[in-house]
Amino acid sequence: MDIQSKTGNGFTSIAIKGRLDAVTASAAEAAINRTIDSGASNLVLDLSGLDYVSSAGLRVLLVTAKKLSRQNGKIVLCGLQNTVREVFTISGFLSIFPVAADEAEAEKSFQIK
Amino acid sequence: MLKAQERAVRLGVLLDMGSLLPVLVIAVLSGSMLLYSDLLDYARSITAGIIAWGILRRIRKGDVQEYDYGTGKMESLGGLAGSLIFMVGLLIMAGFALHRIFYPIELNAGFTALGVLSQFIGLLICAWLWWRNLKLARQASTPLIEMEWRAKRADTLNNLAVLVGLVLTLALRSMPWSVYIDPVCALIFTVYGIGSFIPTVRDGILDLLDKTLVEELQLKINRNLAVNFDGYEGFHGVRSRRMGNRVLIDIALSFDPKKRISDMMKTVESLKEGIRHDIPNSEVNIIIEAPEPSASPDDEEKKTQIVPLSKETLPSALKLVRSTFRIESDDKPEWEMEECLEPGTHVEELRALGISNPCYWVLCSDGRVLGVTGIYINPKYESEAVWGTWSAYDTTKKGKLSRNRYRLMRKVVYEAHATGRKYLRLCTSDFPEEKEANHLYDHVGFTTYMTKKSQDGKYSILYKQAELQHLAKVFKLDRIKPEEL
Structure with missing residues (x-):
């Protein structure tokens, strides 16, 4: 798994590539926490490079969503591959997270208040 | 239900034992590989049945008192042992069958016909036991009864395979290749039998290793967390883990302290109900943790510190207590605070009120007292409990109230826990101004163990307590350093 973050216009984008499962979940959580602790409260998770997400990976996103909601922040997912989208659908997580096609569309969701 | 399962297993064992001798005689006289392998199967079936019978008997008689968490592991162990014995028996039979394919022999026709008859009777008995055990497993699934119905299914198919093999061998005995029918049928049956036991063995091993649930069930848990997200x-x-036929799931959540207990319980029940519906035989335990403070405290919050009460902060702390609580004539917060600063000042007067060794701390920001809290010992319950003192918070400091309350409460728990006593006790009331504090106490696990009417009968005094071991977990004391308090 590879995680890279960059700062955008009013949001921070985190790109997760590879597999987000029980093995990589703690590393992903630590990386996301570092970004939040540095002051980011609006996150875009770019999952276009994510090949697989397990229940453990979904729980990392759940923890993040709760953490950001306490800070009046927001998390938007983008670039979901079909297999990953299916896991989100089965687990009902699409009802929790706003999903955008790509980063540009995700950015718009932060501008609309 | 256990008695019915025990009866079913015992009947299977007795029928197997009764069939063993006739099959042995016919196998020796006919020379059939299928009948020989059937003998191994009988031996396996009797052994596994006796193990299962013994375990069920112990469970039913209650001879398992030493197992705090029930007999799930014992059932798994029995199911696993029986399944492994069966698989080893099948592997041995497969070896014999292969050997017979390479070194075929012609069977004795007369005794083979007798074997057909015995197999037909065996087939009927096994099919009946298969149906009976499957019905019991549907009513109350346990690894043992699951193993038993699978065993009887395999026995039925075994009998059928042996029967077909023997009939074909007899019918086609004029053909030179008919000598292979007997061992080939035996081999097919053994491979199928081994395959049918793999799930039982796998589940038994995962259970004994306390392996977490499979991904499909984990996603069902996630779905319920998503449904109750708000x-x-x-x-x-x-x-999560399996224990016998039960699925144990612990979910740790925290709730907004301002939320009503009834709303919180609604979420807990909805979550439990949803998971129980999606995962049969699941037992869901919701562990309520203390709400986490904001992940990124602002500069002002960083400046706030909890420090011991001092002569400088005493007037503000006392003012805060007096402005927060309705102080009765026999309440002496000033004595407690003065005793804290100078031990011995009011030691006898306080002892008469059931108070000794009071310790106070204040939450300060830029020299301003935002909160006060502390602990004391009641000499009457000196060895078992620590008591919380007057705890007050500056409610005019909007926005950070929850965090300040949390920090002060955590400080009290930390100091009380360090004394090594079992309980932290509090004395509060049903005044409206204490409603929010009572919510927080209930939220972190305090229970009201005694209620008294005030002297004027206008309000109730609530005595609450919680085990410090529990509070230490709720406030995650093992993860924080003293300087972070």
């Missing part, structure tokens, strides 16, 4: 404030993890 009902809880923080998610702190899921732990």
